[in-house]
Amino acid sequence: METFTATYLDHNATTPVKPAVASLMLETLGFPGNASSIHKAGREARRRIEEARQTIATFVNAGPRDVIVFTGGATEANNLALRGSGMARIVVSAIEHPSVLQSVDNKEIIPVLPSGLVDLEALDRMLTGNTEQTLVSIMLVNNETGVIQPLEEISKITRRHGALLHTDAVQAAGRVPLDIQKLGADFLTLSAHKMGGPQGVGCLVVANCVTVAPLLRGGNQEKSLRAGTENLAGICGFAKAATLVDFDTDHKHAVLRDKIEAELKAIAPSLKIFGFEAPRVHNTSMFSLPGASSEMQLIALDLAGICVSNGSACSSGTVKPSHVLKAMGASDAEAAASLRVSLGWNTSPQDVDYFIVKWSEMYNRIKSRIGAA
Numbered sequence: 001m002e003t004f005t006a007t008y009l010d011h012n013a014t015t016p017v018k019p020a021v022a023s024l025m026l027e028t029l030g031f032p033g034n035a036s037s038i039h040k041a042g043r044e045a046r047r048r049i050e051e052a053r054q055t056i057a058t059f060v061n062a063g064p065r066d067v068i069v070f071t072g073g074a075t076e077a078n079n080l081a082l083r084g085s086g087m088a089r090i091v092v093s094a095i096e097h098p099s100v101l102q103s104v105d106n107k108e109i110i111p112v113l114p115s116g117l118v119d120l121e122a123l124d125r126m127l128t129g130n131t132e133q134t135l136v137s138i139m140l141v142n143n144e145t146g147v148i149q150p151l152e153e154i155s156k157i158t159r160r161h162g163a164l165l166h167t168d169a170v171q172a173a174g175r176v177p178l179d180i181q182k183l184g185a186d187f188l189t190l191s192a193h194k195m196g197g198p199q200g201v202g203c204l205v206v207a208n209c210v211t212v213a214p215l216l217r218g219g220n221q222e223k224s225l226r227a228g229t230e231n232l233a234g235i236c237g238f239a240k241a242a243t244l245v246d247f248d249t250d251h252k253h254a255v256l257r258d259k260i261e262a263e264l265k266a267i268a269p270s271l272k273i274f275g276f277e278a279p280r281v282h283n284t285s286m287f288s289l290p291g292a293s294s295e296m297q298l299i300a301l302d303l304a305g306i307c308v309s310n311g312s313a314c315s316s317g318t319v320k321p322s323h324v325l326k327a328m329g330a331s332d333a334e335a336a337a338s339l340r341v342s343l344g345w346n347t348s349p350q351d352v353d354y355f356i357v358k359w360s361e362m363y364n365r366i367k368s369r370i371g372a373a
């Protein structure tokens with residue numbers, strides 16, 4: 001297999017599988033058991049899945065009555081929560097991932113403040129006098145800006161109004177400690193591939209015996225909440241990744257992220273950093289260089305072997321400005337000039353230095369064109 005060499009700074013899109021996860025998965029892939037079979041191999045597959053479930057339960061501090069449903073990733077888990085909850089009214093924040101925003105047709109949108117934090121007064125108003133059964137969905141950490149929402153405060157509001165709360169904690173996993181009981185969420189979504197595990201596996205944690213209807217029907221797997229043979233290697237890899245979460249390494253990212261922001265801002269004073277005033281996870285920086293399109297920046301950096309991302313969703317060749325930045329009050333021009341750098345478990349200080357050098361070279365090439373100097 002060809003070795004992949006690039007300066008990879010796009011860990012919020014997906015983070016490489018950690019070597020110990022890969023070797024456990026390889027071992028598991030060679031194992032024949034189907035967890036629904038009653039013979040020895042089946043029983044061993046079942047044992048491994050239940051052990052993984054317990055590991056994930058510990059990872060999120062699930063209570064004894066909470067249920068963990070393994071899914072084919074966070075998109076499915078988000079859909080299971082929003083569509084399976086059976087609530088008449090769905091209320092979601094304006095900055096949710098498309099797998100929340102697109103999962104139901106009729107939803108109400110909670111605005112966010114320019115800082116990227118959800119407008120809690122607006123949420124309170126939206127829930128006041130509510131008589132319909134309501135599910136509120138607010139992500140714990142935003143994938144574009146890294147802004148952390150005050151979920152404990154949010155759950156006090158939702159509980160006061162008798163609404164259920166779902167949180168997409170995909171980008172929080174491994175970056176902030178997760179405690180579903182403290183957070184006060186009724187549903188919590190995780191995805192393995194954002195925390196050093198494999199793509200295509202995740203889970204929905206369903207708290208306090210809240211009922212949820214399955215999206216997939218068929219066999220009785222996952223307590224009939226998700227039919228289909230379990231992804232044994234994926235589930236084992238997911239749990240292994242949870243045991244390898246290392247907050248010390250993550251905290252070191254703050255130094256590297258802050259270095260990127262300070263140096264880029266010194267080079268280009270017009271740079272705007274999104275979510276700067278709000279609590280953010282340590283690994284993420286989203287900024288905009290007015291006049292320099294995201295595509296141009298992405299291509300220039302890609303040519304230098306650097307993988308980063310922008311805040312725009314690309315579909316059929318058209319680039320739409322990021323709905324997250326727009327919701328925070330950014331102009332179309334700002335949103336169209338955004339770049340996201342996200343660090344991860346194997347990011348080195350050299351990667352960050354190389355990025356700064358190449359970004360600065362790009363800036364020097366274009367600064368007269370964008371009227372910056």
Ligand code: PMP
Nearest residue numbers: 073074075097143168170171191
């Ligand atoms: N929620 C968030 C916040 C995400 O960042 C992502 C992945 N981009 C998802 C959900 C979807 O996850 P998955 O790829 O596992 O379906």
